[in-house]
Amino acid sequence: xxxxxxxxxxxxxxxxxxxxxxxxxxxxxxxxxxxxxxxxxxxxxxxxxxxxxxxxxxxxxxxxxxxxxxxxxxxxxxxxxxxxxxxxxxxxxxxxxxxxxxxxxxxxxxxxxxxxxxxxxxxxxxxxxxxxxxxxxxxxxxxxxxxxxxxxxxxxxxxxxxxxxxxxxxxxxxxxxxxxxxxxxxxxxxxxxxxxxxxxxxxxxxxxxxxxxxxxxxxxxxxxxxxxxxxxxxxxxxxxxxxxxxxxxxxxxx
Amino acid sequence: xxxxxxxxxxxxxxxxxxxxxxxxxxxxxxxxxxxxxxxxxxxxxxxxxxxxxxxxxxxxxxxxxxxxxxxxxxxxxxxxxxxxxxxxxxxxxxxxxxxxxxxxxxxxxxxxxxxxxxxxxxxxxxxxxxxxxxxxxxxxxxxxxxxxxxxxxxxxxxxxxxxxxxxxxxxxxxxxxxxxxxxxxxxxxxxxxxxxxxxxxxxxxxxxxxxxxxxxxxxxxxxxxxxxxxxxxxxxxxxxxxxxxxxxxxxxxxxxxxxxxxxxxxxxxxxxxxxxxxxx
Numbered sequence: 001x002x003x004x005x006x007x008x009x010x011x012x013x014x015x016x017x018x019x020x021x022x023x024x025x026x027x028x029x030x031x032x033x034x035x036x037x038x039x040x041x042x043x044x045x046x047x048x049x050x051x052x053x054x055x056x057x058x059x060x061x062x063x064x065x066x067x068x069x070x071x072x073x074x075x076x077x078x079x080x081x082x083x084x085x086x087x088x089x090x091x092x093x094x095x096x097x098x099x100x101x102x103x104x105x106x107x108x109x110x111x112x113x114x115x116x117x118x119x120x121x122x123x124x125x126x127x128x129x130x131x132x133x134x135x136x137x138x139x140x141x142x143x144x145x146x147x148x149x150x151x152x153x154x155x156x157x158x159x160x161x162x163x164x165x166x167x168x169x170x171x172x173x174x175x176x177x178x179x180x181x182x183x184x185x186x187x188x189x190x191x192x193x194x195x196x197x198x199x200x201x202x203x204x205x206x207x208x209x210x211x212x213x214x215x216x217x218x219x220x221x222x223x224x225x226x227x228x229x230x231x232x233x234x235x236x237x238x239x240x241x242x243x244x245x246x247x248x249x250x251x252x253x254x
Numbered sequence: 255x256x257x258x259x260x261x262x263x264x265x266x267x268x269x270x271x272x273x274x275x276x277x278x279x280x281x282x283x284x285x286x287x288x289x290x291x292x293x294x295x296x297x298x299x300x301x302x303x304x305x306x307x308x309x310x311x312x313x314x315x316x317x318x319x320x321x322x323x324x325x326x327x328x329x330x331x332x333x334x335x336x337x338x339x340x341x342x343x344x345x346x347x348x349x350x351x352x353x354x355x356x357x358x359x360x361x362x363x364x365x366x367x368x369x370x371x372x373x374x375x376x377x378x379x380x381x382x383x384x385x386x387x388x389x390x391x392x393x394x395x396x397x398x399x400x401x402x403x404x405x406x407x408x409x410x411x412x413x414x415x416x417x418x419x420x421x422x423x424x425x426x427x428x429x430x431x432x433x434x435x436x437x438x439x440x441x442x443x444x445x446x447x448x449x450x451x452x453x454x455x456x457x458x459x460x461x462x463x464x465x466x467x468x469x470x471x472x473x474x475x476x477x478x479x480x481x482x483x484x485x486x487x488x489x490x491x492x493x494x495x496x497x498x499x500x501x502x503x504x505x506x507x508x509x510x511x512x513x514x515x516x517x518x519x520x521x522x523x524x525x526x527x528x529x530x531x532x533x534x
Contacts, residue, residue, distance in 0.1 A: 053410050079412040093407035096399075097319060107411060 003030040005067075006163055006195040007052065012061035014044065014051045020059065021047050023221050027214050031162075034189055034196045034209050036229070039216030040244070045199045048216070049167055052197070053087055054078055065163065083111060085163035086156030090171050092148030094140040100151045101127065101136035107158040126154040130184060146177040153184065157192075164188070166198040170205050182208050203247060215241050297494050300416045301424065308421050319422040327388040328430030332437060335380055339438035342379055343367055343445030351449055360454050364461050367446030368468045373476045373532075376439040378525055381484035384431055385517035389492035392423050393513035396496025397506035405497070415497070424489040431485040432478055439477065476532045480525060487520045 007029035015021040021044035029035040037045050050056045052063055054070045063070050070081050094103050101123050108119040127133045130150040135143060143151065149169060156164055169185070170178040182205050189196050200206065206213060206229050213232065215225040217240065225232050225241040233245040308315045350366040396419055399405050408415050443465060450456040495513035499505045 050406070055406055055409060082410050082412045085410075087407065087410045089403045089407055091402060093403040095404055095407075097322075106413075110413065 003032065005029070006031050006065070007035075007197060008062075008064035008067075009052070010062045010064070012048075012051070012063065013059045014047055014056070015059055016047070016056070020221060022216065025061070025223060027223065027226060029195055029197055029212075031195050032189070032193050033211040034185070034198065036206050036210040036213040037197065037199045037216065038201050038206060038213055038244075040201070040218055043216040043218040044221075045201070045216060046167055049165060049197070049199045053085070053165055054082060083159065084161055085165060086159070086161040087165045088149065088152040088156045088167065088169060090168045091145065092140065092152035094148055094151055094155070096140050099137050099139055100132060100143070100154075103140075103151065104155045104158045107155065111159060122158070126157055127151075129157070129188070130154045146173050146181070149173070149181060150184065153188070157188065160192065162192070162194050164194050164196045166196065166200070168200055169198060170200060170202040175204075178202065178205065179208075185209055203245065215244065294494065297416075297497070298490070300414075301420055301490055301493075304414065304416045304421050305424065307417070308425065314417075315425065316418060316422045320426050323388075323423050323426035324430050326391070327384065327427055328434060331383065331387055331430075331434060335383060335434050335438045336441040338379060338383060339371075339376065339441030340445040342375060343371060343442030344448055345445075346370060346375070346442070347446035347449035348453070351453055355454075361456060363454060364446055364450050364456070364464055365468060368443055368465055369473060371439050371442040371446075372469060372473050374525070374529065376442060377435050377477050377480040377484060378521065380431065380435045380438045380481065381488060381521045382518060384427065384434070384484070385488050385492075385514055385521065388423075388427060389488045389513045389517045390510045392489060392492030393496040393499075393510045394506060396493055397499030397509045400497065400499050401501055401503070401506060420489070420493040423493060424486060427485040427489040428482055431488075432481040435477060435481040472532070476528065480528050483524050483528065484521050487524060488517050491517045491520060 005028045009025050009027050012025040013020060013023040014025075025048070037048060039045050047056065051058050052065075052070075054063075058071060062072070065081055066084060068077070068081055070078060073081060094100065095106070098106065104123045104126055105119055108114060108122060112119065114122070124133060124136065127136055130153055132143075132147060132150055132154065135147065135151070140148060140151070153166075166185070169181055173181065185196060185198070186209050188194060198205075198210070210229050212227060213225075213229050214223050215232070215238075216222070217224040224238050225236050227236075229245065232241060236242055236245070347363050347367045350363045351360060354360050354362055354366070396405070399419070405415050405419075408418060447458065447461050450461050451458055492513040495509040495516065498512075499509040
C-alpha cells in the first residue's frame with residue numbers, strides 16, 4: 001500500500017542575512033516513518049528544521065505539510081497548520097513560569113473545550129507516557145535536562161499530532177538517557193502511527209531508530225546522500241558520507 | 255603614462271572608492287533604518303490589536319502573570335519611588351526657597367514643588383525608575399526566552415508571543431505606574447513641606463490648604479496621562495528590545511541596555527509632546 005507523503009520539500013533554498021545555507025533541496029517524508037536529517041556541524045540542519053516548521057521563510061521553493069504549503073499560507077492557515085504538528089526543542093523549551101503539567105495544559109486550554117477534569121486526565125496520561133507522572137507540579141528549573149526533553153515531548157504530544165519534529169533530542173544526554181529517549185520515540189511512533197522527523201548527528205540514535213535519512217553537506221550546501229542509514233553505510237559511493245557514518249574509522253576498542 | 259599621471263589616476267581611484275563606500279554606508283543605514291521603522295510599526299500594530307482583543311476577551315488575558323508583574327513592578331518598586339520622590343521634593347523646595355526668598359515670594363515655594371512634581375517631575379522620575387527596573391527586566395526576560403527557544407515554541411504552538419508575553423506586562427505597568435506616580439508625588443510634596451515648615455516657618459495646615467487648591471483636575475490629569483503613556487512606552491520598548499535579541503548572552507545584554515536607553519529617550523519626547531498639548 002502506497003504511503004501518504006506527509007512532508008514534501010520542493011526546490012528549497014534557505015539561508016539568513018542574505019547568505020544561502022542550503023539550496024535546491026528536494027525530498028519527502030512518508031507517513032509513519034522516522035526520518036532523520038543529519039550532517040556535520042554548521043551544515044544547516046536546525047535552520048532547515050526551522051524553515052519546515054514555519055519559523056523562518058525560505059529564500060525560494062516550497063514546503064508542503066499534509067499537502068498544504070506552509071510557505072504560502074496566510075497567518076490563519078499557518079497557525080492551523082502549526083497546530084497539526086508537535087515540536088520538541090533541544091533543551092525542551094518549556095515555559096519557565098509554568099509547571100510541567102501547566103505547560104501541557106496550556107495547549108489543551110487554548111484549543112479544546114474539554115472540562116478541567118478531562119484536561120487534567122490528559123496531562124497525567126501524557127506525563128505517564130514519558131515517565132514523568134510524579135513531576136507534574138515541578139517547575140522546569142527543578143528537573144534535569146533529560147527530563148526537560150521528555151516533558152517537551154509530552155507537551156508536543158498534547159493534541160495527539162500525527163507529525164512530530166525533534167531538534168537534536170540526544171544533545172547533552174548521557175548514553176543511557178539518550179537510549180531511553182530513543183526508545184520513547186520508537187514507542188510513540190509505533191503507538192500513535194505518527195510521522196517523526198529528527199535533526200541529529202548522533203550516529204547511535206540514527207542507526208537505532210531511523211527508517212530513512214538525508215545527509216547534508218556544508219560545502220555543497222545540499223543533500224549528498226539519501227536512504228536507509230545501513231544501506232548508505234554499506235553502499236554509498238560518497239567518501240565523506242562513508243567517513244561520517246563510520247565515525248571516520250574510529251571504532252570502539254573491544 | 256608618466257609617473258605623475260599614474261599617481262593622479264590612483265588618487266582618483268581612491269577618491270571613487272571612498273565616495274562609493276560612503277554611499278554604501280548611507281544606503282546601508284537607510285535600509286536598516288527603514289527595516290527598523292517597519293519592524294517597530296508592525297510591533298506597535300500587533301500590541302494595539304492584542305490590547306483591543308484583551309479588552310473584549312478579558313478571560314483570555316494571562317492574569318496570573320499580570321498580577322506577578324504588578325507585584326514586581328509595583329509594590330517592590332514602592333520603597334525606592336517614595337525615597338527618590340521625597341528627596342526630589344526636598345531638593346526642589348530647597349533650591350526654590352533660596353531663589354524665591356530673594357524676591358520675597360517664599361510662600362510660593364510649595365506652588366513650585368507641587369506643580370512641578372504633579373505635572374512634570376513626578377511622572378518623569380517614576381518613569382525613569384520604572385525603565386531601569388521594569389523595562390530592562392522585560393527585555394532580559396524575553397531575550398532569554400528567545401535564546402532558550404521558548405518564543406519559538408510559543409510560535410509553533412500557534413500562540414501569539416505578543417498576547418502571551420507583552421500584554422500582561424503592558425497591562426501591569428499601565429495599572430501600577432499611575433499609582434506609583436501618586437505615591438511619588440505625595441512623597442515629593444511631603445519633602446517640600448519639610449522645607450517650608452523647618453526652613454521657611456510656614457505652618458503645615460496653611461501649606462496643606464494651599465496644596466489642595468493647587469492640585470486641580472487639569473494638573474492631576476496631565477500627570478496621570480503622562481504616566482499611562484510612559485507605561486505603554488516602557489513596557490512596549492522593553493518587550494520589543496527583548497524580541498530583537500538573537501541567540502547569545504551578549505545580545506541579551508545589548509537588548510537590555512537598549513531598552514533602557516530607548517525608553518528614556520521616548521519618555522523625554524512623549525513628555526514634551528504632552529506638555530505642549532496641555533499648555534497650548
